[in-house]
Amino acid sequence: MSPTPRTAVFPGSFDPLTNGHVDIIVRATRLFDRVVVAVAMNAEKTPLFSIDERVGLIREVFRDHLSVQVDTFNGLLVEYARQQGASALIRGLRAVSDFEYEFQMALMNRNLAPGIETVFLVPAFDLTYLSSSLVREVARFGGDVSQLVHPKVQQALKRKFGT
Ligand code: PNS
Numbered sequence: 001m002s003p004t005p006r007t008a009v010f011p012g013s014f015d016p017l018t019n020g021h022v023d024i025i026v027r028a029t030r031l032f033d034r035v036v037v038a039v040a041m042n043a044e045k046t047p048l049f050s051i052d053e054r055v056g057l058i059r060e061v062f063r064d065h066l067s068v069q070v071d072t073f074n075g076l077l078v079e080y081a082r083q084q085g086a087s088a089l090i091r092g093l094r095a096v097s098d099f100e101y102e103f104q105m106a107l108m109n110r111n112l113a114p115g116i117e118t119v120f121l122v123p124a125f126d127l128t129y130l131s132s133s134l135v136r137e138v139a140r141f142g143g144d145v146s147q148l149v150h151p152k153v154q155q156a157l158k159r160k161f162g163t
Contacts, residue, residue, distance in 0.1 A: 005033035008119065009081045010090040011073070013132065014039050014054050015047045016153045017061060020130040023123045024092040029067050031119070036084050037062070041074045048136055048160060061150045078113035086116060093120040094128045139163065 008028055014021060014037070028035045039054050049057070055070050062068040073080035081089060089109060091102055106118035123130075130148055139145050139157040146154055157163075 006031075006088075007034040007036065007084055007086040008032040008088040008090050009036045009038050009077070009084055009086045011038045011040060011077050011080075013045065013047065014058060015045070015132050016049055016054060016135065016149065016156065017058050018127075018130050018132055018135055018149055018153075019147075020092060020094070020123045020127040022061065022150065023127055024090065024121050025062070025065075025068060027121045027123075028090045028119075029065065032088065033067060035068050035090070036086065037068060037070045038073045038077070038080060038084075039070070040077075041072050049156070053156065057150075057153055057156055060152045076112065078109050078116055081116050082113065089116060089118045091118060091120055092123055094123060094130075 008031070010025060010028060012021070025035060025037060037058050039051060039058070041051055047054070051072055055072060058070045062070065077089065089106075091106070093099065093102060102120065109116065109118060135145050135148050135157070138148075140161050142161070142163040145157060149157070
């Protein structure tokens, strides 16, 4: 009998997907059979990219990765993870500044769903300073983001800002 496939959910806003996210997703595929990249619909932010645009970009970037699926979710993350049959939530930890928020969230999620573990992955060293908000800001003012995002995302940013 083959073992039960292991699923992890990688949740976030992905506004937009950065090379830091890509790095974490690829690392997660080495640990899990199926990685569901779950774009949050109810984040209390006004996003630059619509939910469909964000999902579309992630799907394009991971089109050749059969173990990566891209989806949206609404409401509680742990409920969505349960529906997906996930045993783990993936989060990227870049710096100490991420730690408090991530620790709080991991403990709250464990409180809500004790059977689901949060797994923190550390991105490649040269991507640790990277965030979607910095990418948006640099791109808004016409700066070069080619080292920070996939070419498809770079094109989408250029279209968005007319740069
Ligand atoms: O990329 P982000 O914006 O840091 O992702 C935050 C996200 C979407 C993972 C978080 O806000 C979330 O899980 N939202 C869903 C609602 C929920 O379950 N909240 C309780 C978490 S403790």
